[in-house]
Amino acid sequence: MGSEPLRLVVVEDSMLLREGLVRLFSEAGYVTAGAFGDAADIVDRVRDARADVAVLDVRLPPSFRDEGVRAALALRAALPDLGILVLSQYVETVYARELLAGGGGVGYLLKDRVTSLDDFTDAVRRVSERGTVLDPQVVSRMLVTAPDPVAMLTPRERDVLELMAEGRTNASIAAKLFIGVGAVEKNVRAIFVKLGLEESTNDHRRVIAVLRYLERR
Template sequence: MRTVLAEDGTLLREGLAALLDRFGFPVVAAVGDAEALVAAVAEHAPGLVVTDIRMPPGFTDEGLRALVRLRRDHPDLPVVALSQYVAPSYASTLLDLGAGVGYLLKDRVGDVREFVAVLHRVAAGETVLDPEVVRTLLKRNPLAGLSGREREVLGLIAQGYSNAGIAESLVVSEGAVNKHVGNIFTKLGLAPGEDRNRRVLAALTYLRG
C-alpha cells in the first residue's frame, strides 16, 4: 500500500521509511513538515498516511491539523498519527475523523509486529488507539454508570478491537462480549443503528468522560 510519511526527525524518518518499505507499505514520499505532507498527498494519492503530530514550524499539533485537512478532502484516507505524548485532545480529534484512524505512541513503533498489525488494521478501516492512551484516559474519565467489566470492554472498543478480539483478550465467550457491548450502548444512550457508528460514539463518550 503506497504510503506518505511525515516526520521532522531525519533519522527516525529514514528508519520508519525503511521499516514501512520492508513490510509492504512502500513510501512514495517522506517529508519533514505538515505543509509538505499535504502537498505529498495531493501529488501521490497514497493509500495510507503516517505522520508525527508535533511538526515544524511550531512543534505543537501541526501534523494533527494536517490530518484534519486531509480527511476533509479525502474522507476515506487511512491515517496513523504518532506522538510521544498521551493527549485526550489528540484522541478526541482523531476519533472525530471517523473510521480508518490510528493514534500510537512512538514507543509502540519499537514492537515491529504490533506496529505493522496496527497499520493493516487502520488500512482496513478500523480505528486503533494505543493501549497506553486508553489506560491513561480510563484513569481520568471513569464512567460511573458502567460496571468494571463494561469499562474494560469499552476500553478495548476504544482501541479498535472487534467483539471477537475483545473475547480473545479477556478470555470470555463472544456471546458474553456481545451482551456487555449491548449493555454499554444502552447505558450510554446510543440508540440502535449502524454498529460501527455506535462503536465510534461509544469510544468518544468514553474518552470525553
C-alpha cells in the first residue's frame, strides 16, 4: 500500500451508523470506497472498490441472521489479502471461530464496547496488516468453551493466553498483569508446550496459532 491511504468498504444496514463510520474513517485519513446496506454481490463490489479492508455487520438483510458472516467468508475465499473487520451486537463464538479459521487479517468487535475511536481506527489498520483483533469478551467466551488442554493451564497462564489472543505484545501483557516481561515469556513457553503449539518469535503468528487451535476444538 505504501503511502496510499487505506481503502475501505462498509457494509451496515443502519444508514445512521453507516454514514457515521464513513465520517469516522474519513477523519482517520482512510478512504471509504464503498458503503452499502446489504451484502448483495459483495465480492464484486469489494473487488471493484479495490478495497484493503471490509467492515461488515454480522446481521444484514434480508434475514438479519448471519448474512454478514457468510459475506465475510466469501470475501476471504475470493480475496485472501483483504482485511476483514466484523461488528456484532452479541458474542457469537461460532461466527468468530469460522472467520479465524482462515488465519490473520480478521477482526471481531462488539459494537457496544467500541468506546475509543482511536482504538477502532487502529483495529482497521491492524487487520489491513494481517493482524488479528478480537473483543476481550469474545476471547474469554472462546476460552471458556475450550476443553481439557486449556483447562490444564494455570490461572496465570490462562490470563496470559487471553491477552495473547487479544493481540497484545509481551511488554503489553506484562504491564497489564503487573509482572516482568521475563515472567510473561516463561508463561508463553509453558502455554505452547501444554497446547502442543510450536513457539514463534512473531507475535501475530503466535496469536493465530492459539486461535486456530481453539477453532479446531
